[in-house]
Amino acid sequence: MARKKRLNFLVSLASVPLFLGLWELVSRAQIVNPVLFPSPSVVLAALQDWIASGDFTLDLISSVARVSAGFIIGSVHGIAMGILTGRSAFFSALVGPVFQILRPIPPIAFVPIVILWFGLSETGKLFLIVWGVFFTVWLATHLGVQKVDDGLIRAARMLGTPRRRLLYEVIFLGALPFIFVGLRTAVSISFYTLVAAELAGAFSGIFYRIEVAQQNMQTGRVMAGLMVLGLISFLADRGFASLSQRLVWWR
Amino acid sequence: MLSLISNSFRSDASTRLESDHRMPASESEIDVSDLSIVFDGAHGQVIAVDRVSFTARRGEFVCLLGPSGCGKSTLLNAIAGFEQPYAGTILVSGKRITGPGPDRGMVFQQPHLFPWKSVRSNIAHGPRMNGKTRAEARAIADDLIAMVGLSRFANAYPHTLSGGMQQRVSIARALANQPRVLLMDEPFGALDAQTRAIMQDSLLKLWSRISATIIFVTHDIDEAILLADRVLVMSAGPGRILSDITVGLPRPRTLELTLDTRFLALKRECFALIKEQSARAFDAAESRS
Ligand SMILES: Nc1ncnc2c1ncn2[C@@H]1O[C@H](COP(=O)(O)OP(=O)(O)OP(=O)(O)O)[C@@H](O)[C@H]1O
Ligand SMILES: [Mg+2]
Numbered sequence: 238m239a240r241k242k243r244l245n246f247l248v249s250l251a252s253v254p255l256f257l258g259l260w261e262l263v264s265r266a267q268i269v270n271p272v273l274f275p276s277p278s279v280v281l282a283a284l285q286d287w288i289a290s291g292d293f294t295l296d297l298i299s300s301v302a303r304v305s306a307g308f309i310i311g312s313v314h315g316i317a318m319g320i321l322t323g324r325s326a327f328f329s330a331l332v333g334p335v336f337q338i339l340r341p342i343p344p345i346a347f348v349p350i351v352i353l354w355f356g357l358s359e360t361g362k363l364f365l366i367v368w369g370v371f372f373t374v375w376l377a378t379h380l381g382v383q384k385v386d387d388g389l390i391r392a393a394r395m396l397g398t399p400r401r402r403l404l405y406e407v408i409f410l411g412a413l414p415f416i417f418v419g420l421r422t423a424v425s426i427s428f429y430t431l432v433a434a435e436l437a438g439a440f441s442g443i444f445y446r447i448e449v450a451q452q453n454m455q456t457g458r459v460m461a462g463l464m465v466l467g468l469i470s471f472l473a474d475r476g477f478a479s480l481s482q483r484l485v486w487w488r
Numbered sequence: 489m490l491s492l493i494s495n496s497f498r499s500d501a502s503t504r505l506e507s508d509h510r511m512p513a514s515e516s517e518i519d520v521s522d523l524s525i526v527f528d529g530a531h532g533q534v535i536a537v538d539r540v541s542f543t544a545r546r547g548e549f550v551c552l553l554g555p556s557g558c559g560k561s562t563l564l565n566a567i568a569g570f571e572q573p574y575a576g577t578i579l580v581s582g583k584r585i586t587g588p589g590p591d592r593g594m595v596f597q598q599p600h601l602f603p604w605k606s607v608r609s610n611i612a613h614g615p616r617m618n619g620k621t622r623a624e625a626r627a628i629a630d631d632l633i634a635m636v637g638l639s640r641f642a643n644a645y646p647h648t649l650s651g652g653m654q655q656r657v658s659i660a661r662a663l664a665n666q667p668r669v670l671l672m673d674e675p676f677g678a679l680d681a682q683t684r685a686i687m688q689d690s691l692l693k694l695w696s697r698i699s700a701t702i703i704f705v706t707h708d709i710d711e712a713i714l715l716a717d718r719v720l721v722m723s724a725g726p727g728r729i730l731s732d733i734t735v736g737l738p739r740p741r742t743l744e745l746t747l748d749t750r751f752l753a754l755k756r757e758c759f760a761l762i763k764e765q766s767a768r769a770f771d772a773a774e775s776r777s
Contacts, residue, residue, distance in 0.1 A: 388596055388598055389602060391570060391600070394587075394588045395594045396661070396662075397614060397617050397665060398613075399617065406602075413604075487603040487645060
């Protein structure tokens with residue numbers, strides 16, 4: 238059993254190199270057009286080129302700043318609204334139906350209207366990411382709040398917890414495991430939405446650079462951009478998963 | 489039929505409320521009079537508690553004994569302030585109950601500990617919420633932790649404790665506000681027989697050191713007689729009080745007492761009442777289905 242586990246771990250280490258090797262092979266064998274399908278070594282060179290040009294740092298900072306700002310603003314409002322609708326049947330009845338209709342609209346569908354409203358400004362991009370994050374976090378919080386063990390609420394009230402403190406001491410902490418599931422989903426959503434946001438016109442950003450490279454037929458840089466996008470969203474997700482494990486360890 | 493009954497409840501209640509001027513006896517800590525509680529269930533109204541009256545003196549240990557579903561929890565929740573009376577009144581220390589409060593500690597059937605708080609913080613929560621400083625609350629908690637014999641586990645988290653230990657924490661937590669009344673809803677119901685015997689013993693020891701009035705719900709006859717000064721036997725739903733039995737056995741009590749002839753006589757008395765009630769509840773359920 239332990240041996241099998243170790244074997245699987247070694248296999249998992251080999252996964253990425255194996256994939257890259259296969260890619261290199263396919264590309265070198267000229268089975269496909271190497272201009273459209275450059276090998277990993279070409280992509281790596283393109284990445285180095287990108288970094289050397291000085292654009293990379295700016296692109297990375299722009300994208301990460303957009304994602305983080307949108308994520309934080311969207312989550313804070315999502316959590317606050319989720320607690321409000323989860324606790325108050327009145328508010329839930331008031332805004333629930335509207336939210337349920339707006340929620341399934343893919344954020345990318347808002348790109349045209351966002352350009353009309355905000356032009357190419359950062360506000361518009363922030364709006365898209367906030368939009369994507371907000372509904373996911375709102376729904377997770379709303380459900381989490383409703384699932385908080387009634388026994389815990391009773392225990393807290395029995396001990397004389399004031400209503401205001403009850404919200405943080407029991408409702409928020411009790412819903413936290415659910416909130417974190419929502420937040421983690423929202424991390425991926427914020428990266429999807431980033432693409433839509435930079436599609437709406439930008440002057441820097443990872444996906445913006447991918448678009449420019451595509452227009453110049455720099456396939457190597459396009460792929461490097463994709464790799465970077467994949468890597469940072471992977472790191473964000475992993476970081477978030479370990480953070481949530483640390484913060485809601487009692488689950 | 490039910491609406492007729494509830495109408496008579498209502499008129500009853502309003503006339504009673506207006507004429508309710510009598511003061512409770514000074515030493516009676518809990519005074520429940522003509523209490524009825526009705527739920528709006530899926531199949532119409534359910535009378536959970538039906539015109540129950542009883543009093544408990546200060547420092548008394550009263551057990552509510554009755555078959556499952558007879559309204560014991562509902563009655564206890566009403567005293568805790570979680571259920572509103574449909575009719576009748578509940579006075580605690582002469583004051584009408586309007587909601588839960590730190591003067592009434594409650595131990596639930598499940599421990600319901602805050603999973604994100606350590607044993608100490610769980611117990612300190614009540615004092616903290618009632619204006620005690622961090623240091624004061626910590627001192628109160630540490631005293632109680634020692635009293636329930638969990639000093640080694642003060643920093644442990646609930647999910648690392650056994651069911652019996654969790655319930656000890658829950659009892660300590662309920663006592664942390666120094667409540668005048670301790671309400672216990674089948675607190676040992678989920679424990680195995682051995683742990684339960686130990687818990688009963690330590691509860692009695694604990695109670696001899698504090699001055700709280702205890703209302704203890706159980707459907708275990710032995711437990712009721714072993715613990716209580718008085719056993720109130722309830723009828724199968726809708727809950728009514730059938731009999732008020734004074735136990736009168738000497739304290740301190742130990743498990744050996746369950747072999748005493750006086751104990752057995754009391755047990756026989758309770759058993760007869762319960763058996764009749766359970767049979768009636770069963771028949772009622774049968775004829776309904
Ligand atoms: N929230 C509720 N809504 C509707 N009916 C309820 C509610 N709570 C309790 N009841 C009903 O009231 C009656 C009494 O319930 P209660 O929980 O007080 O019984 P109990 O004596 O504590 O039973 P047990 O020993 O099984 O815990 C039952 O018929 C139950 O179905
Ligand atoms: Mg019950």
